[in-house]
Every structure is written in structure tokens, then in C-alpha cells.
Amino acid sequence: MNNLTEFECLALNSPLNLADGHARQALTASQARIIDDLPNLFAKAAARPPEEVGLDACRAYLGLLGQHSHPVGDGRVFACYSSSVAMEIFARALAQTGESVALIHPTFDNIPDILRGVGLNLVPLEEDVLHDGDLPRALLNSVSCVFVTTPNNPTGRVVSEERLRALAAQCADHDVILALDTSFRGFDPRAHFDHYRVLESSGCRWVVIEDTGKLWPTLELKIGWLVTAREPGLPVAKIYSDILLGSSPLVLALVQRFAEDAADGGLPDLHRFIAGNRALVRQALAGLPDVDFPDLDSRASVERVRLGARSSLEVWSTLREHNVYMLPCQKFHWADPHEGDHMLRVALARSAAPLGEAMRALRFVLSTR
Numbered sequence: 001m002n003n004l005t006e007f008e009c010l011a012l013n014s015p016l017n018l019a020d021g022h023a024r025q026a027l028t029a030s031q032a033r034i035i036d037d038l039p040n041l042f043a044k045a046a047a048r049p050p051e052e053v054g055l056d057a058c059r060a061y062l063g064l065l066g067q068h069s070h071p072v073g074d075g076r077v078f079a080c081y082s083s084s085v086a087m088e089i090f091a092r093a094l095a096q097t098g099e100s101v102a103l104i105h106p107t108f109d110n111i112p113d114i115l116r117g118v119g120l121n122l123v124p125l126e127e128d129v130l131h132d133g134d135l136p137r138a139l140l141n142s143v144s145c146v147f148v149t150t151p152n153n154p155t156g157r158v159v160s161e162e163r164l165r166a167l168a169a170q171c172a173d174h175d176v177i178l179a180l181d182t183s184f185r186g187f188d189p190r191a192h193f194d195h196y197r198v199l200e201s202s203g204c205r206w207v208v209i210e211d212t213g214k215l216w217p218t219l220e221l222k223i224g225w226l227v228t229a230r231e232p233g234l235p236v237a238k239i240y241s242d243i244l245l246g247s248s249p250l251v252l253a254l255v256q257r258f259a260e261d262a263a264d265g266g267l268p269d270l271h272r273f274i275a276g277n278r279a280l281v282r283q284a285l286a287g288l289p290d291v292d293f294p295d296l297d298s299r300a301s302v303e304r305v306r307l308g309a310r311s312s313l314e315v316w317s318t319l320r321e322h323n324v325y326m327l328p329c330q331k332f333h334w335a336d337p338h339e340g341d342h343m344l345r346v347a348l349a350r351s352a353a354p355l356g357e358a359m360r361a362l363r364f365v366l367s368t369r
């Protein structure tokens with residue numbers, strides 16, 4: 001397998017797909033009502049200027065997640081079909097001015113793959129180094145960008161407001177771009193402090209990739225927003241226009257309705273749902289020798305399971321015989337794949353019944369190894 005997405009593709013048609021981190025749980029009752037109203041939503045989106053639809057959607061989404069100082073309406077929020085498209089646009093812009101990027105390690109592997117794909121060199125930035133204090137000056141002198149996923153996938157670790165402020169100040173001092181992928185922020189209130197207030201006041205050049213695609217089970221109807229500092233020093237607008245005219249007003253209108261529903265109580269419900277599924281996974285595997293959970297504090301919609309001496313690839317292949325799919329973690333460790341040799345990642349944004357069935361299969365496989 002070349003990357004995590006290839007592992008995820010194998011799982012797509014299985015009812016016991018706990019591989020990808022996209023939301024696949026059943027719609028809630030109020031979400032189902034929004035879907036029932038799609039023809040009406042379509043007609044309304046078609047009747048309005050697309051810019052207005054886009055601004056309303058972005059305001060609703062970022063407002064829901066506490067990002068009140070967002071620069072929506074200022075010509076520096078670019079709506080893309082997905083966060084990977086936003087990432088590709090950012091990477092192409094960055095490659096025109098920089099050579100090396102300090103990238104959080106581990107993280108979802110399409111981030112290093114996209115950055116490498118445009119010819120950038122990557123320097124691993126270990127999570128502990130990122131969280132423990134100032135970044136080494138030598139590192140900052142050797143790169144043109146620091147790229148951080150927060151909350152991180154797969155670990156769920158969140159950059160605190162204090163750390164973000166210090167990081168942005170260091171990036172400003174070294175004239176290094178600070179890039180954030182916040183795709184999982186919806187799940188974790190600790191990532192709901194106003195990042196844009198911190199970034200805008202820091203004086204650093206920054207880029208944020210926002211993503212609606214992990215939160216709601218909308219069958220891949222999602223938006224990835226690329227948001228930039230006023231003067232990012234990168235040709236983001238030019239490269240965006242090389243690739244896109246814009247995103248679908250229907251999808252944007254749908255995102256707005258889901259965001260409003262979440263603000264109306266759907267978001268805390270979702271948090272409880274994910275917490276319940278996390279508890280289900282931990283209980284299902286309780287008492288197995290040498291099995292534990294390294295990310296005790298995580299609230300992301302994924303959970304890593306440490307397998308002791310068992311090989312994650314062997315467990316993955318045995319599970320596959322039961323039509324159950326999870327991710328072996330090697331490829332998250334893009335600079336040192338062996339670090340993921342004994343770890344699986346389980347997706348939690350699934351209905352409880354298939355999750356329970358898959359966990360019984362995992363318990364069985366782990367008990368016999």
C-alpha cells in the first residue's frame with residue numbers, strides 16, 4: 001500500500017469500515033430534516049449571489065467553532081471542494097517561494113505527500129517538541145514554513161492558545177509562515193479559542209485550512225477553506241484561480257444549515273456521541289494483555305490502540321478476513337514508519353452497532369495472537 005488512502009479505499013464497501021476518518025454515522029433527526037429539505041435548499045442557493053451564500057456558510061461554520069475574528073469578507077478565504085484541494089493550492093503557492101517545511105510528526109500522510117509532491121523538503125517536527133516549548137532556532141532558520149495539524153490526526157493533541165501565541169511570535173521573528181490544518185477542530189472545544197485573533201495580532205504570515213468534512217455524515221459534500229493572513233507573501237489567489245472558479249453554492253448552503261443545527265445543540269450531542277464510541281472501544285478491549293490507548297486525553301473522532309508486541313499489519317490482515325477494516329499506523333509516522341508498527345487507528349464517527357461488531361472482531365483477533 002502506498003498511502004493511508006489506499007488502505008481506506010479497500011474498506012469503503014465494507015459495512016465494518018472503521019478505516020477513514022470521514023463521518024459515517026447515521027444522520028440525527030434534525031440533520032435528516034435538512035436533507036429532506038434539499039430541493040428547497042437548492043432553489044434558495046440558486047437564487048442568491050454565490051458570494052453571499054459562501055460568506056454566510058463560512059460565518060456560520062467559523063462562528064460555531066469560536067473563530068470570531070475570521071477575516072470572512074476580506075477576500076482571503078478561499079472555498080475548496082475539500083481540505084486536500086486547499087492543501088494542494090497552499091503547497092503549490094508555498095513551493096514558489098520556499099524549499100523546506102517543518103511538519104508535525106506523526107500526522108495524516110496526505111499532508112507530507114502533497115508537500116513533497118510539489119518538491120518541498122520536509123523536516124519532522126515531533127509533537128513533544130511542538131508542545132513542550134519554543135522551537136529550536138536552528139530549525140526555524142532552516143525552513144520557510146512550520147506546518148501543524150491541530151487537533152492532530154491521529155493523536156488528537158491540540159495546540160493551546162498559549163502555545164499558538166508563542167509559536168506565531170517565533171514564526172514572526174524568523175519570517176517563517178505558520179500553517180495550521182484544523183480539520184478536526186469541531187470535535188474538541190479546546191481548539192475553539194479564537195485562533196484568528198491570535199494569528200492576526202501576531203504579525204506572522206499565516207495560513208489556516210478549515211474543513212467541514214470530518215464532522216457531519218454528508219456523503220462527501222464538504223468544504224475546505226483556505227484562509228490566509230492579509231499579506232501571506234504567497235500567490236494563493238493566483239493558484240486558487242488556476243484550479244477553481246469556486247465551490248458549489250448548494251454544498252455551501254448545506255454546510256450553513258448543518259452549522260446552524262450544530263449551534264442549536266447538535267455539536268454537544270456529537271461530542272457525547274464520539275465520547276460514547278470512544279468508551280465503547282476502550283471497554284471492548286479492556287483487560288487484553290498489553291493492549292492500551294496512548295491518547296487518553298483525545299477528543300478527536302479517531303482512537304489509537306497500542307497492540308503490545310503484535311504487528312499492526314498482521315492484525316490488519318487478519319481483521320480483513322472478517323471484512324473489518326481499521327488503519328495500521330505506520331504511514332502516519334511519515335519520517336519513521338516503524339514507530340507505527342504496533343498501533344492501529346479506529347474511526348469513531350460510526351454508528352454504534354457496526355462499531356460494536358468490529359470491536360468484537362478486534363477483541364477476538366487480539367486474544368488469539
Ligand SMILES: Cc1ncc(COP(=O)(O)O)c(C=O)c1O
Nearest residue numbers: 021082083084108149153183213
Ligand atoms: C488532518 C487532515 N487533513 C486533511 C485531510 C484530507 O481530507 P479530505 O480527504 O476531505 O480532503 C485529512 C483526511 O483524513 C486529515 O486527516
